[in-house]
Amino acid sequence: MLSLMERIKIQTIDFSSDEFIRNCMRRALRGDSFYHDEAIRLNKYFSRNKQLLNQHFIAIILVDKYGKVISSTNLNFIDKDMSNSDIFIQGISKSEGKTYIKLHYHSSLDTNCILISTPIISQHNAELLGVIVNVYNLRFLNEITTDRVGMGETGEVYLVNRDKVMLTESRFIEDASLKQKVDTEPIRAFAENNEEIVGIYKDYRGIPVIGASMIIPGYDWVLLAEIDEAEAFAPVRILGIVTLIFGVVVAALVTGAGVIFTISVSKPIKDLKDAVERFADGDLNYPEKIRCKGDIGLLARSFHTIAERLLKEIIERKRAEEMLQHTDIELRQVLSSISDYIWSAEVDKKGTFTYRYYSPVVEKITGRPPEFYVRGPERWLSTLHPEDRTRLENALIRISVGKSALEEEEYRIIKPDGTIRWVRDSIVAKKGENESIHLHGVVSDITGYKRAEESLRKSETGFANAQRIAHLGNWEWDIREDKLYWSDELYRIFGLSPDTFTPTYKVFLSFVHGDDRESVKKSLRESICKGKPYTNNLRIILPNGRIRIIHVQTEIISNQRGKVVKMNGTVQDITEFKRIEDELRALNESLEQRVAERTTELMKVNEELRKEIAERRQTEEALRTNESKYRLLLENLPQKIFYKDKNSVYVSCNQNYAADLSIKSDEIRGKTDYDFYPKTIAEKYRADDKRIMKSGRTEEIEENYIKDGRECIVHTVKTPVKDEKGTVVGILGIFWDKK
Template sequence: MHYAANIAIIRIFQKTKVLRFFCRREEKKVKSFNIKWKILLFGLCAALIPIALITTMYYLYLRTEIRDREINRFTALAKAKKNYLLLCIASKENRVIDFCSDGYIRESLEKITHGEYRSTIIQSLTKYLKTAKLPIDTHMLGIHIVDTEYNVIVSTDEKMAGKNIYTEEKLLTNMDFTQKKVYLYPLHFCSLCGMKGFHIISPIHHLGISRKEPLGYLIACFDVSAINEIFTDYRNIGDTGEVYLVNRDKIMITESRFVKDAPLQQKVDTEPVRKILESSQEMVGIYTDYRERQVVGVSIDIPDCQWILLAETDKAELFASLKTLGIISLVLGVSVCLLVSCTGTLFAASISRPIQKLKAATKSFSAGNFKGRVSLRRNDELGELANSFNSMADTIEREIQYSSHTMSELVKSELKYRSIINNTTALISIIDMNGRYLLINKEYENFIHKKTEEVAGKTVHDILPRKAADEIVIHDKKVFETKQPVQYKIQVDSDTGQHTFISVKFPIFKADGIMYAIGSISTDITDLKKMETELLHAQKLQGLGVMASGIAHELNNILAVIDANIQLLIKESKGRIKLLQALSIIREQCIDGAEVVRRMKEFTSTSVDPRKMIQVNMNSLVNNIIVFTKPLWKNIAEGKGLKYQLNTDCLKNVPNIKGNSPELREVVLNIFLNALDAMPEGGTISLSTWEKEGYVFLSIADTGTGMTDEVKAKIFDPFFTTKKKGMGLGMSVVYGIVKRHGGTIEVQSQPGKGSTFTLKFPATAEELPPQPSSKDDAGKKRKSKYRILLVEDELAIGKILENLLSDNGYIVQYVNEGRKAIDLLSKECFDLMLCDIGLPDVSVWDIIKFIETVEKKPKIGILAGIPDIKEKYKNGQLLAFDFIITSPYELEEVLSSVRRVFDNTV
């Protein structure tokens, strides 16, 4: 302590020039003092901490003991108050029972009941109660005797005579005197007496005769002061203690020490009251009272009286005795802390500065400043430690200077290596001798969508598809065995499709010549192969195009001459029927030949007429094709017992594309018809559209027979076909149209698993002419009050027609069953019923006959898949409908027919 105190004094006065020399001498003396003695000195001071802790723990123990003792004392006080209360109530009840046993009262009541000298006996009995009974108990406010009809016969209060206590106070309700001799009616304000009090009621029985029914009842009313005397005795409960009663309505019924006029007015909605009312659970503890003060309280339930007894005192007063003990403990603890802090500070001051210097030097050394040294002139252990550190720093500095150049070269080499492997487009990987990944480059990470950390320690079977992984393992074994590089071609499936790689595998050796890993460099040649295929295909098409163009030109000339001469012969052959028939057949063949020539010219065309370029919505195009081809996949197919399903749930909102609408329609129609042909036993066609990175995509997938790789490779070649009929120009024309529109077409197919054609076109933001609409104000959306009932069993067609009519302002109710249509027609009014002719459950003719029975008859439109239906029901002679549309039909034709029928109505 002597030396530590000296250090503190020295540093306080060190700034003065007079004491500077003395300070240096004393500080040097302290520094030379051995550290273990300083630690011993600090330990002696720290030994006082357990004493402070023991004192604090003893205080906590005493605090608990004192608190429990005070709470137990207060609980005992509350129970004593309860016992006093019950004794008081019992004495009052016994007095009332004694009154009911009085022979004079019973005899007088029997005479009154029998009507003998009634008025005289009532006066005599009243006087008897006032003089002989009422003075017995000073707390008794009045005595009333009532008959079995609850009418007051005799009362010490004359104004009570003749009143019915049941209607006034309902005192005798729910009281069973076969179980109890006496009842206590809880404290309340009695409107009969006009005072605050409680009633004790007991039956008066017949003299000498054992009867179940009483003669009447005696009711004694007692003043609340009888109870208040018990609870206003504040001895032994301090300055803030009080004991009071609360009824089941949470209202205080005795005097309060702190609130004036509290009985039957003060609300007591506190935690102990709620616990007793909700769960009959009494409480001892700390809570907030009705004055919003923290109190220590006890709650006791008195169920017979329907009361709750509460004994409470302020928390601060009850635990006041703990305050002094707490102050003593706090002072002792603070004193010990100050003493230990001072000695610790003095001890730290003698060693903290050199330790801080050592710490700063080591931190600077670890940061790369190898020139830093510790300047510390001491003769103790810290001085020896500083000298050892300086010696170590000198040695390390020499070693670092020696290796820094080598490290710099290694870093440069590593950066070059990393830059090369992470910026190449090839997939680079290194695996160990167990086939587990050690490293992959950025391109490899992008291909498998995993980081190097995720694949480290895994095998190729954990990362790549099994087929590719098996092939890679075979080549790895060759490198293991031969220790020579191996080159091969491999195909790997990924989420972006199938990729083709040229891979080179090579052994990696340690410095001692032992092989420890295999490196792999794989170059993706998928796009190169695709470009090569497309180039070959383009060259083939170009050659065929040149040839087809020349043939088409020559054939056009020949066909034109033949057609012209046939037309002349037809004019000159009047009356020669057989000749005319033969010439007509020849002319039809010429027309068919001209169509083939037109398609050949279309195939060879390399550009689109810009005047015919418009904005085309792919979804509208698809919907038109679905409606146009309905007779094929719906009516005719069902007639053959086939079932085709169309899935259009994935038609998303997509931007328009720029193109020739008829040509694009031909593309979609050709693929759609091929899909139907590929499903001779029926199946599902799924149509999807989406937009991605400025392109619009259309996918047409079927569940048909599929194609082999050989067929798939030739599908776009002109004159190639797998059908018995046809020239094989359909898909080649499709390919040419897609290419002219700047798009691409891809095919995915496997035998027995169906085919998927995916079309890709650039989305357009140019201002182009809109897609043509109907002649009757096409494209203008009308707001209409007309309600249309649409009945179409095919959901795909129904949704298309529903959206078409709704978008044009009509109120459309769509159902897919005839029975539902009849049910709606019986309940609601419609302006038009547009119904498919081939409903599976109810005939359209039955629906039309039902319409004849309704009050408001809608217009009727028929959607027919039978080509000659107009001839069978010409002008509606057999059936009463307003218009009929036969397949194939355009959506605009449906819209025009609906508008015409409503325009005629107006």
């Protein structure tokens, strides 16, 4: 029992030092967002990593220092206020490493529980963060106390606290745990004088038992072992125990035509004028119709050549525009299909910031269209997480003023619906004309990467915490290179720092206790030679001189030829386990000695009881003889005699009175006057009884009495019956017919 209680106390203290739990508590107290899904993740952490450690777990409850439940494996407790509960008040008042234990029926859980609370203290600044409450089923204590093998049919073992309340189940009373009051001689001796006793006394049922009490140190409980006196001495009764130059050309041609027109009004010029007009209208083939000689013809032919060249250039430009449009469409499709978005901007020499482009993918990542951002950098800054804004403003200033040509930042943006996304922004700055700076950026959504990174960090933290809690470190030894890798916990076990110490096999052996060193070397050699794992407990001497006991377990890694090239293994500090084991062994030896002493005392008491029983039998025989004489005397008296208790219920009468009632004398027990007389007479008799018992004085009364259907006058004497303390416990009546 003590071993189990110490184990769940140590388990609760270990939970309170879990760094994952401490970090959650610190975030909650700082006022950081503590969303419901995060609470669920914490609950899953408890369910997967903690609750499976003990089959008797009912719930794990995490309470902040103000009494509010932050997380629990039982969702009914979340957000509950426990500030006024005893388990919170007592638990938060304890120092680190101390616990408060309470046995209690919990209505929300509908079961009897063992609640253990201990404070959670920050490892950084010793700040009180809150309390962790582990709830166990009281059943595991009952499993111990209700194992009644060899205790006969009335033997039982049970626990009682100083408030005289039975903690475990009773053999005789159903559902007695935390309900049954036990106010017996050994409980009074424990509560008043902190004493243990052995002897014969009446138990909580009022039945004489032979019992012994033992005080459970550190718990304010007493353990009682009892067996009915009747079974002990008369063994007959046993009872079961988480897109033109065209206008310019046209304008030039029109201007040339105007000049020619001012020189001559001849027909060729008119034809040329018409050609120019058609040319202006887009008919580039018309100049071929002009047929003349001289300067006008030369001009016409030159005009025709220009038209041909211009036509060719226009065709080529249209083809280039079509290709450009097609390329633009493809580029937009590509930019829309990739997961990253692209942006560009320009900063002039005055420092004015102007966005030139945002690719459409920006809306998928940020929840806002490109039009939102092109209005200016203030819009972009407004979407940033408050904690990242200052850092990004500084980066923007550096690259905008030319102090940096390349910036890469990871930051959080807040979407319109409130969700948060992580992005990586890679910006390149190039100098442009007129002292301007051109900025080009590529933004990638890295939310999934960040989640994986956080999950990995939590896993690594959880693994490190698990090693720390279990005092379990791991190592890897490259035998050929003689290189050893130690985990952080392994350094802690050996009292060393990874910053100042490099482990090797030889150095490891230097820490092994002199008496164990040769045995360790021999075992490791055999393990390498035979290719078999090695397991052993050994002692190490820390730099400060302290001796610790460790459990070493290895596995062998061989190459393709079967040669052992590496060894992996774990080292667990089992010093405390060994200490507790030794203490338990000593305690068991002490208990065995005390049991032997109690057994001797019980044997003596047993002998004395046998003598006392013999004397009691003689006394009982004498009493029976005297009772027989008194009964004979009463039966031979002519008067009618009866005896009632303080509620006017018949206890007994003599045969003369029973004959008048037409019953046998032993049939009157438990009956009242209403069973034999009319209501008015019965009420009168009972009123007389009540008056006489209240006054405490004897009275003589003449009253009517029904006999054989006729009314008679009888003389009655009623006198109160008192116990040894002078308390009236009943009334005795004697009456006879008055002639």
